[in-house]
Amino acid sequence: MAKQIDHKAALDVQLVAASQAGDMIAFEELVARHRDKIYARAFSMMRNEEEAIDLAQEAWVKAWQRLKQFQGDSSFATWMTRIVINLCLDQLRRQKRTRAESIEQLDEELGGVERQMPVVATNPSEGLERSELRKRIDKAMNQLSYEHRTVLILHEFEEMEYKQIAKVMNCSIGTVMSRLFYARRRLASLLQSLKKEQQS
Amino acid sequence: MNTELKLQALVDGELDAREAREVEALLAQDAQSAALMQELNWTKSALVGNDAELALPETREFFWSKVERAIAIEEKQAAAAPAERAWWLKLLYPATGLAAMVAVMFVVSGGRTTDGADSESVTEDVNAVSFRSESEKMSVVYVADENGNFSPVSEEVKNAPEADK
Numbered sequence: 224m225a226k227q228i229d230h231k232a233a234l235d236v237q238l239v240a241a242s243q244a245g246d247m248i249a250f251e252e253l254v255a256r257h258r259d260k261i262y263a264r265a266f267s268m269m270r271n272e273e274e275a276i277d278l279a280q281e282a283w284v285k286a287w288q289r290l291k292q293f294q295g296d297s298s299f300a301t302w303m304t305r306i307v308i309n310l311c312l313d314q315l316r317r318q319k320r321t322r323a324e325s326i327e328q329l330d331e332e333l334g335g336v337e338r339q340m341p342v343v344a345t346n347p348s349e350g351l352e353r354s355e356l357r358k359r360i361d362k363a364m365n366q367l368s369y370e371h372r373t374v375l376i377l378h379e380f381e382e383m384e385y386k387q388i389a390k391v392m393n394c395s396i397g398t399v400m401s402r403l404f405y406a407r408r409r410l411a412s413l414l415q416s417l418k419k420e421q422q423s
Numbered sequence: 424m425n426t427e428l429k430l431q432a433l434v435d436g437e438l439d440a441r442e443a444r445e446v447e448a449l450l451a452q453d454a455q456s457a458a459l460m461q462e463l464n465w466t467k468s469a470l471v472g473n474d475a476e477l478a479l480p481e482t483r484e485f486f487w488s489k490v491e492r493a494i495a496i497e498e499k500q501a502a503a504a505p506a507e508r509a510w511w512l513k514l515l516y517p518a519t520g521l522a523a524m525v526a527v528m529f530v531v532s533g534g535r536t537t538d539g540a541d542s543e544s545v546t547e548d549v550n551a552v553s554f555r556s557e558s559e560k561m562s563v564v565y566v567a568d569e570n571g572n573f574s575p576v577s578e579e580v581k582n583a584p585e586a587d588k
Contacts, residue, residue, distance in 0.1 A: 254490060255483050255487070258486060259476075263476065266477055279479065280489055280490055281493075284490060288497065342455070343462045343465070353473065360470065360473050379470040384437070400428045411462050411463075
């Protein structure tokens with residue numbers, strides 16, 4: 224018989240072990256603990272509340288089905304985040320196949336646009352409150368294409384290396400570097416514009 | 424890798440020691456590269472720890488009820504899947520039996536092909552007779568009962584005309 228645990232007080236590893244043994248209450252506790260983070264990652268990639276909720280839900284269902292495969296090599300939160308990232312990438316690829324790319328997006332994909340951007344000479348985040356900086360970053364991220372936004376999220380927020388990003392995005396390391404470079408340059412430019420807007 | 428991407432790789436700590444030294448030497452000489460390097464560093468540091476913090480816009484109970492329901496549906500479908508396979512297996516067994524019977528017929532007939540002529544094979548030990556007609560494209564197996572009366576137990580017609588199918 225499975226060992227009884229105090230679900231509220233249990234560590235993630237204990238809840239995972241209980242869930243792997245079929246304890247749905249333990250799994251519910253894991254969902255409750257990490258649902259905001261998983262949803263936030265889905266939203267940051269999809270930029271759509273409804274889609275983010277659906278994908279977050281799908282991620283939890285997948286997690287339950289694959290729970291036996293979780294060996295504890297990373298934290299449960301990291302493992303869950305990888306699941307939702309993969310679901311988001313699949314969804315974005317499906318969407319990309321069905322929508323026409325704008326000329327601007329094609330330019331971004333081909334590269335070269337970033338070289339035309341003047342270098343930002345003052346720190347665009349200097350003197351900003353953290354909440355204000357977060358708002359601006361979010362606004363700027365919204366204006367990036369999904370490829371550039373995703374590569375930034377994976378590198379800066381998920382702390383993935385170039386080769387790991389190339390693997391999950393199914394592209395070369397060179398493409399990852401190129402996208403990351405463009406994304407950073409564009410983000411710097413957007414943050415500077417937002418700063419100028421506020422000053423004027 | 425071009426210089427710009429090397430600068431970025433330096434920011435990200437993705438260069439080995441030798442490459443890093445080369446890029447640092449370049450930065451000391453080239454003001455434009457140094458300015459770009461600074462911009463890349465600003466952008467990177469602005470993002471650190473500033474991932475948007477969002478809360479799922481549904482209550483714990485409501486969201487869990489959806490997850491729980493979806494899990495139940497998936498498990499129900501997964502349980503139904505073997506039943507569907509079993510349905511295919513039901514077809515597989517008679518097909519295998521039929522194939523085995525054809526193989527037995529082939530062995531009993533000696534595996535010979537004739538030039539359009541009919542052939543008959545009698546094996547006293549098994550008390551069975553097979554009849555094979557190339558012209559009619561058919562084979563029949565007769566098995567004797569305890570009184571020694573032969574009756575057909577199977578027949579197979581090969582390459583039947585399309586209209587007969």
